[in-house]
Amino acid sequence: MSRRDALLQLVTLALVVAGIGWLIANVADNLDRQNIASGFGFLNERAGFGISQTLIDYDEDDSYRQVLIIGLLNTLLVSVLGIIFASVLGFLLGVGRLSRNWLISKIAMVYIEIFRNVPLLLQIMFWYFGVLRNLPSPRQAINIGDVMFLSNRGFALPSVSFMDGAGFYGLALLAIIVTAIGLRRRARKLFLATGQIVAFWKPLGIVSLAVLLLAGAVAGLPFAADIPSLRGFNFRGGMSVIPEFVALLLALSLYTAAFIAEIVRAGIMSVYQGQREAAAALGLSHNRALSLVVIPQSLRVIIPPLTSQYLNLTKNSSLAVAIAYPDIVSVFAGTTLTQVGQAIEIIFITMMVYLLLSLLTSWAMNRYNARIALVGQN
């Protein structure tokens, strides 16, 4: 780079920084002159309103800071579950779309075209107002074995609380996980050394059963189930999954799955036909050729656009506000904003949260991408 270029870039940078600084000063000046409160002190004030879904303890005496965290957790909950469901369904649809079975491939195609081409907000409204509204009222709730109840207030599920001695089961679980990892390693080593494939599920099952029985013998059954029951207007006790959450999760997963399906299809089709033929020539079965040869190579094409879809899903979850799901936009950039009135600070925080979530997702996916890219290219 010549000195002239470096100077020009420096000047540009200085201009941009000055511009941003001027904007901030201007905003602060205008706010001050209009007597609008500013600063982040409001985060410590009492919120004073109720929220219908809280993953951590919350009541009206908590601060707006707690509201921000609750909203963020609710956004994360629906986004992470949405990403998992959308990935699984999208993958199945993408593979199904390429199936030689005419019916399966057409069903996948119709699904993709429908869900990809209807606006997401309409789909959310459809699930919320069109489908879940038709569930019965709590008094006529659909009763599933006297422990689960399905109504237009959501799913009332039993919750489990742990009592003394539940720790033994935790230890048992840990032992099972360690055994599973060890067995899998050994099987892989054996495979690489001799080409022999051994199933490690059988010994794992035996070990699991033994460990669980041992824990049971020591600690008994230290669990208590809290079963929901109808008292007054609503079900109380147990756990409740609100219909807003269900509608949003369904809409986000089904919508994004259609896009992921097309990405997966493109990825699989990008793998050179000769690779498949070579796998067949080596004597690999169709399924093993798919899982060992085709899919690992197609992932290199799939991962980058897939990352975009994950980012989209997370950002699209902000449409929650339309159906009263208490995500960060609803409780923080919504209710908190109107109670406090400090739009600039609150919108800034909200934007930063989304930016951070997106950057974290990108970072994780890029790392994964780098790993598979290396393996594929060598």
Next chain:
Amino acid sequence: MKKLAEIFAASAALTLLTLLPVRAAEDTLQVVQQRGYVKCGVSQGLPGFSNPDDKGNWNGIDVDLCRAVAAAVFGTDEKVKFTPLSAKERFTALQSGEVDLLARNTTWSMHRDTALGVDFTGVNYYDGQGFMVRAELGITSTKELDGASLCTNLGTTTELNAADYFRTHNMQYEMVAFEKADEAVSAYNTGRCDAYTTDQSALYAQRLKLTDPKAHVVLPQIISKEPLGPVVRQGDNQWGDIVRWSHNAMLNAEELGVTSSNVETMKSSTNPSIKRLLGLDGSFGANMGISNDWAYHIIRTVGNYAETFERNVGKDTPLGIARGVNALWKDGGLQYAPPIR
């Protein structure tokens, strides 16, 4: 690379230039007069307060206040444009100068008055928060709502009042808050909630939108004070005066018996109060920077407070709300305007 840097520098300079004139104008009256119409922020559709009819004409008690301000400034109530705003957007729209005033069934609270850079100029409807439930439940009091799911509008004083009320009475509740009133009502209508809660006047209004209005009752109890009034930006007292006195003129007109139908004959009245109201005496309009017959035009085109009340929310409208606390002070109500003197 060099080109790129130049483009960057040029665009940065351009951005700066376009952003320079961002200071909100101080003199709202002058801006309004130059523009030729008043920009008024209203609700997204609340029968009786601000609601568009099937031809797209807005009407309601809040809309009439906007028209009154237009009549005071321009001599005709036609020169006004309405901007529907959600509860969430309303103060930002006013602060940023997108609207000249809010007449959007907005509760006057201390926090809003002191911390948001806005001023409330009066109360054009005294309201209180109530609850609507299905008649079949047989509920007669808000105290029977323990454990209920409540549908309401996001970002309103309603959310806070309900939280306070249920806590002080040691009752449980589930709050389901929607951004748009229509969606909150629809969710209540389909059974997502046991009760719909908002200002009582709005409950009567929203009940009209339900599939079977008769199957729902508005509980008689009120759990909060909700004085609804017009809002202007803080710091422009002249404009604030015009909005404040447009409302007061309508109240004084009712008190003096001046209506839209008799305002022409009242012009020959010898009553000094009426002469001052109609601008035949004194320079009350000129003091606010508008013409002296400002109130005459308000009464001629919009009418007095009783007329706008009865036309929009009164006994003979679908809402059927009695004057109650909104009667004039001399009839036992709370509506009291300082004299024009």
